[in-house]
Amino acid sequence: MSTLTNSAAPARLWKFHGGLHLPDHKALSCEQAIAPAALPKRLVLPLQQHIGAPAKPIVEVGERVLKGQIIGQPDGFVSAALHAPTSGTVVAIEERPVPHPSGLSAPCIVIDSDGEDRWVERQPHSHWAGLDPSELRNIIREAGIVGLGGAGFPSFIKLNPGARTEVDTLILNAAECEPYITCDDRLMRERADEVIAGARIMRHALHARRVVIGIEDNKPQAHAALGAALARIDRSDIELVQVPTRYPTGGEKQLIKVLTGKEVPSQGLPIDISVVCHNVATAAAVHRAVELGEPLITRIVTVTGRGVAQPRNLEVLIGTPVDDLLQQCGGTTPTLSRLVLGGPLMGITLQHHGLPVTKTGNCILALTPGEFGQHGPVRNCIRCGECARVCPANLLPQQLYWHARAKDFDKVQDYNLFDCIECGCCAYVCPTNLPLVQYYRYAKTTIWSQARDKKKAELARERHDFRLERQEREKAERAAKLAKKKAALEESPATDSEEAKKAAIKAAMERAKAKHEAAGVEPKNTDNLTPEQQRQIDEVEARRAAAEKEE
Amino acid sequence: MTNPVISSPHIHGPANVSNVMLRVAYALLPAIAGSLWLFGWGVLVNLLVAITAALASEAAVLALRRRPVLITLRDGSALLTAMLLAIALPPLAPWWLVAVGSAFAIVFAKQLYGGLGFNPFNPAMAGYVLLLVSFPQEMTSWAAPAGLRSADLGLVQTLLYSLSGTLPTDIPPDALTSATVLDTMKVQLGMAHTVNEIRNSPIFGHLGGQGWEVINGLVLLGGLWLLWRRVITWHVPVAVLGSLALIATLFHLIAPEHYAGPLFHLASGGAMLGAFFIATDPVSGATSPRGQLVFGIGMGLLIFVIRTWGGFPDGVAFAVLLMNMAAPTIDYYTQPRVYGHNRG
Numbered sequence: 001m002s003t004l005t006n007s008a009a010p011a012r013l014w015k016f017h018g019g020l021h022l023p024d025h026k027a028l029s030c031e032q033a034i035a036p037a038a039l040p041k042r043l044v045l046p047l048q049q050h051i052g053a054p055a056k057p058i059v060e061v062g063e064r065v066l067k068g069q070i071i072g073q074p075d076g077f078v079s080a081a082l083h084a085p086t087s088g089t090v091v092a093i094e095e096r097p098v099p100h101p102s103g104l105s106a107p108c109i110v111i112d113s114d115g116e117d118r119w120v121e122r123q124p125h126s127h128w129a130g131l132d133p134s135e136l137r138n139i140i141r142e143a144g145i146v147g148l149g150g151a152g153f154p155s156f157i158k159l160n161p162g163a164r165t166e167v168d169t170l171i172l173n174a175a176e177c178e179p180y181i182t183c184d185d186r187l188m189r190e191r192a193d194e195v196i197a198g199a200r201i202m203r204h205a206l207h208a209r210r211v212v213i214g215i216e217d218n219k220p221q222a223h224a225a226l227g228a229a230l231a232r233i234d235r236s237d238i239e240l241v242q243v244p245t246r247y248p249t250g251g252e253k254q255l256i257k258v259l260t261g262k263e264v265p266s267q268g269l270p271i272d273i274s275v276v277c278h279n280v281a282t283a284a285a286v287h288r289a290v291e292l293g294e295p296l297i298t299r300i301v302t303v304t305g306r307g308v309a310q311p312r313n314l315e316v317l318i319g320t321p322v323d324d325l326l327q328q329c330g331g332t333t334p335t336l337s338r339l340v341l342g343g344p345l346m347g348i349t350l351q352h353h354g355l356p357v358t359k360t361g362n363c364i365l366a367l368t369p370g371e372f373g374q375h376g377p378v379r380n381c382i383r384c385g386e387c388a389r390v391c392p393a394n395l396l397p398q399q400l401y402w403h404a405r406a407k408d409f410d411k412v413q414d415y416n417l418f419d420c421i422e423c424g425c426c427a428y429v430c431p432t433n434l435p436l437v438q439y440y441r442y443a444k445t446t447i448w449s450q451a452r453d454k455k456k457a458e459l460a461r462e463r464h465d466f467r468l469e470r471q472e473r474e475k476a477e478r479a480a481k482l483a484k485k486k487a488a489l490e491e492s493p494a495t496d497s498e499e500a501k502k503a504a505i506k507a508a509m510e511r512a513k514a515k516h517e518a519a520g521v522e523p524k525n526t527d528n529l530t531p532e533q534q535r536q537i538d539e540v541e542a543r544r545a546a547a548e549k550e551e
Numbered sequence: 552m553t554n555p556v557i558s559s560p561h562i563h564g565p566a567n568v569s570n571v572m573l574r575v576a577y578a579l580l581p582a583i584a585g586s587l588w589l590f591g592w593g594v595l596v597n598l599l600v601a602i603t604a605a606l607a608s609e610a611a612v613l614a615l616r617r618r619p620v621l622i623t624l625r626d627g628s629a630l631l632t633a634m635l636l637a638i639a640l641p642p643l644a645p646w647w648l649v650a651v652g653s654a655f656a657i658v659f660a661k662q663l664y665g666g667l668g669f670n671p672f673n674p675a676m677a678g679y680v681l682l683l684v685s686f687p688q689e690m691t692s693w694a695a696p697a698g699l700r701s702a703d704l705g706l707v708q709t710l711l712y713s714l715s716g717t718l719p720t721d722i723p724p725d726a727l728t729s730a731t732v733l734d735t736m737k738v739q740l741g742m743a744h745t746v747n748e749i750r751n752s753p754i755f756g757h758l759g760g761q762g763w764e765v766i767n768g769l770v771l772l773g774g775l776w777l778l779w780r781r782v783i784t785w786h787v788p789v790a791v792l793g794s795l796a797l798i799a800t801l802f803h804l805i806a807p808e809h810y811a812g813p814l815f816h817l818a819s820g821g822a823m824l825g826a827f828f829i830a831t832d833p834v835s836g837a838t839s840p841r842g843q844l845v846f847g848i849g850m851g852l853l854i855f856v857i858r859t860w861g862g863f864p865d866g867v868a869f870a871v872l873l874m875n876m877a878a879p880t881i882d883y884y885t886q887p888r889v890y891g892h893n894r895g
Contacts, residue, residue, distance in 0.1 A: 017890065020564075101558075179562070253890060266891035344562040365561075373563040377622050380668030382568060385838035389784075393890040398838060399882075416889045424560030431566040432668070438558040 043319030052078030081144035085317035122293030143289030149279035168274035170208035175250035178343025188222035192229035198283030307336030307366025387426035397426035572627030578773035593642030604653035605633035696762025732760030758818035774827025790847025791826035821867035842885035
C-alpha cells in the first residue's frame, strides 16, 4: 500500500485564505455501501436541472418511453438533455414544485413507471480513444451530463476549451468538503475504476497536460481505492494528491489554489488559467455515458442526519421523490426539524418531502435541533472580524453586511460582493448570529433585478428615441420634398409664367367670345318647340299681358 | 410537512457574544486577584460599584429605548466595561467617582450611539478620560501597594471610606496613598533628576513600579490565555507593546538619563491592560489583521508620546480613544486583496 500513497510526485500544496475545520459528521453514513433505491411509482423530472436554459420536452402526454430515452432536448448552447430514468408513460408535462431556493414551481415531465425498467437501445463507445474530442463532447452532451458536485454546469462545455486554449491541468474534485456528505467517498471506494476511466476520457477530450485528483485527507479509504485503481493502469497518467481537510476546499476556486497555487481571476473561469475542474462523480458519469452508452439517469445520494433513522447512500433514479428515499432509510425521527438538500453549509431548505431528487442533489440532510449548533439571539455586529478571518475569498463580510443592510448597492460592489461564493463560513463563526449570507444573496438578487430593470428601461428609452428620430426623419423628408418642389417651380422664370397665364386667359376668353358669336345671341332652348309647349308659352304670355293691363 | 425557507448555512459554530465577553472577563481575574492582594479591598469595592452602575444604567437606557433589557444585559458587554474601568481607577476612589465614570461609559459612550456594536469609542476608556479631566485630584491619588503603605483598611472600613470619605481617626490619608511610578517619573524628570536617581525611590520595583510590575505580569498572563483561546489575535498586543518598546528603546539609547527604558514602560501603568484588553475591543478598533497592526503601532507610539511629553502621567486611555477615531480610516486603507484580484 505504501507505493499507492506515494503515487506520483509529491505535489507542493498551497493554502487559500480562511476556511474552517468543521466537525464532519461523515461517520453517520460513510460506512453505508451504495445501495440501489427502490424503483419509484412516479418520477418528476424538472426540465431544468442545470445552469443554463431548460431542456425542451420532446415527448407528449400519454407517450410511452423507455429507460434512457431522451425526453428533453437541450435548448441552446448552455443546456443539457434529459432522459427517462425508467420505462413507463408520460402522464403530465406541467409546472410542479421543484427543489429551488425560491421554493417556486417549474416545468417538469412526470413519468409513471411500468415496473419493467426496460432500456432503450444503448450505443457504447468502448474504443473512445479513437474518437475525436468533439465527438466525445457530443456523446457527453447527448447523455445530459452536468456537474454532479452541486452547481450543475453542463459538462461538455467545460470539456471544450476552445481551439486556441491549451489545458495545462485537469483537476478532479474529490474533496467533498461539506460535513455529512459521503456519496463521493462511497463512489471512490466502490467504483474507483469508473472514476479513473472517466478521468482518462476527460483528459483525452481536453488534451490536458496533467491530471490531478485532489482528495481531502479525511477519506483515507477512498484515497487507497483510487490509488489501487491507478496501480492497475498506467499510473503516471494521473496524480493523486491528498489535501488538508478544510472547508471549503471542495470549492472549485479553493481547490485550484490548493493544488496549483493559481487563482481563478475574479469574474473569470478556471480555463483562463489553463485549468479545468470536474467532480469525481461527473467523471464516473462520463465513463458510463461513453463506454456503456448510459445517459445520466441516476446519481448517488447520501441520506443522512440525526433526523433520519438509518443514514444510507443510495443510487437514486433522477426524479425520485425525497419521501421515498426517507422511507427507505427507516423514515424520519420525531425530532426532525429541517430537511436540507445538499450540505449543511450551502444546501437549500426543502419545503416539503415530495420534491424530486435532481442531477445536482448530492445529499438529503435531515437535521434535528441538536445539530444546528449554538443559536442565541441575533445581536448587532461587534466588528470582531472573525468573518474576515475565515472568508476563503478574502472579502470583508462585515462591510458587505453593513452596506447590504443599508441598501448601498454601489458600496457592496466596491467591496466585491460578486466574489462571494456563499460558502457560509462567515455566518458559521459570527458570534452575533447574523444571517450574513442571506444579506449577500439579497444584495446580489437586488442588483441583478436592478440591472435587468435598467436594461429594460434602456431598451424602452432606445425605442422611444428611435421613434422620435423616425418622426424627425419623416418630417425632414417631407420638408425636403416640399422644398424640392418649390425649387422646381422657382426654376422657371416668374415673368414668363405670368405672361403665359395672361395669354392663356386671353386666349380662353377669345375662344368663348368666338363661340358665342358663332352660335348667335338667341337662347337656344326656345327652338324646336312642340305645339303643346308653344301653346303653354302663349298662355303665359297672355296672362302676363292681362296682368300688366290691370295695373 | 412544510418547512419555512431558511437560507444556508444550516449549522452554526460555538461562538457567541456572551462567550467572548465572559472569556475576556475571566482573563481579568488573575489581575483582579493580584490587585486585591496588593492594593487592598478598594479594588473589590470599585468593581461592585462600577458593575452595579453599569448594569443599572444600561437597563434604564434600554428600557427608555424600548429594547429588550435582559437579552442585551446578558451579552456581558456592560459587565466587561465596568470591570475594565474599575481596575483602571484608583482603588480608594470615592463611590460616586466610580459610579459616574461607569454610568457615563454606558450611557454616553455606548447606548447613545446605539448600543453594543455601534460605539465608536471604547466605553471604559471614555469613562476613564471623563473622570481624569473632570476630577484630576481624585484620579491621581492612588492606593499605595502593600509594603509601601503604613496602614491597612478592612473591607468594612474601605466600604465606609468609599461611601462617606471618612477614615478611622488613627489613619491619615497619606498612609494609604502615594503617587504612581509613572507620575513620579514624570515629575522628577521635570525636576531635572536622572532616570537612575529616580529609580532609587522605594516605589520602584525591579522593572516598573512596586506592585505594578506584578499586576502587569498578571494582566499579561490573562492576555496570553486570551491568545491561546483565540479570543484575540496577536496583532494588536504585539503591535502596541512592540512599538512602545521600540520607541522607548530608541530614546533610551540616545539619552538614557532622560528617558526610561522599554521594560519600565511595559511594566508600569496601563500598557499591558491597554494592549491585551482595551485595544483588542473589536467594536471600536480596526478589524483586518493589517489594520490592527497599524492601530496597535499608532497606539504604542501615542502612549510613549503622551507619557513623555504630554500633560498626564499615563497615556493609554487617550491613545486608545485617538486610535478609535482613526479606526474607520485605517480599515478603509487596509483592505485585503480579494481572491482572484490582481495584486497591488
